[in-house]
Amino acid sequence: MKKHFLITAGPTREPLDPVRYLTNRSSGKMGYALAGAARHEGHRVTLISGPCDLDVPEGVDYLPVETAAEMYGAVERYIAKSDIAIFAAAVADYRPAHVPEHKIKKTGDTLTIDFIKNPDILGSARTEFGYEGTLIGFAAETENVEENARGKLQRKGCDFVVANDVSRKDIGFDSSENEVMLVFAEHTEPLPKDDKYQLSLDIIARALAI
Ligand code: CTP
Secondary structure, eight states, X not given: OOOEEEEXXXXXXXXXXXXXXXXXXXXXXXXXXXXXXXXXXXXXXXXXXXXXXSOOOTTOEEEEOOSHHHHHHHHHHHGGGOSEEEEOOBOOSEEESOOOSSOOOOOSSSOOOOEEEOOOHHHHHTXXXXXXXXXXXXXXXXXXXXXXXXXXXXXXXXXXXXXXXXXXXXXXXXXXXXXXXXXXXXXEEEOOSEEHHHHXXXXXXXXXXX
C-alpha cells in the first residue's frame, strides 16, 4: 500500500540580526535519504527542510523553511495529510528573544543575547496537531543513548525513535553513514552501521509494519 510521508530535515536557521544567524551542524543527509528512499519505493513524500546544500530527490514535494517557527507552521499545515511522519530535522531549541532591525555593532567587550524556547514540533504532533498517524522521532545523544531516546519516545508520543551517538566521529551529522538503534516502547532494535540510504530503507520498512 502506498502511503504519504511527511519528513522534516536539515538544520534550522535562527536570525540574530539582519546579517547573522544561529544554526547547527546538521547536513540534512539523513532526512533527504529518507525522502529519496520513500519516493523511490513509490510513496508520496512531503519534505519540509531547513537550509541544506543537497539536491531535492526527484518527485518529492519540497517545502523549504528557515526558522523553527516556519518549520512548525509548515508541519502544522501538512501533517494531517500524511500517514507516516518522520522528524529528522535538527531544530534549534532556542531562538534570540529579540531580533534587532539593524546589525549588532561591536560596542562592548562582551555580548549577551537572551534566547527563548522554540516550539517542540515533534512534541506538538500528538497534542497540538492531533496527529494519529505513525510518528517517528530522532534522538542525537552523547550519553545514555537508549535511555534518553526512550524518554523522548514517551514524552513526544512516538511509535519509535531513531537514536544515534553523536559523540562518535565516524558516523552521524555530516557523514554519509550512520549507526542507529530503533528504540520502541518495549524493545530496541540495533541496526548495523550502513549508508544513510540503506538505513532509510530499513526505517521505512519498520514504519510501514506499524
Ligand atoms: N524536534 C522538533 N522540534 C524541536 C526540537 C526537536 O521537532 N523544537 C524533534 C527533532 O526533529 C527530533 C527530536 O525532536 O526528531 C529530538 O529532539 P531533541 O531536541 O533531541 O529532544 P528534546 O526532547 O528536546 O531533548 P534535549 O534536551 O536532548 O534537547
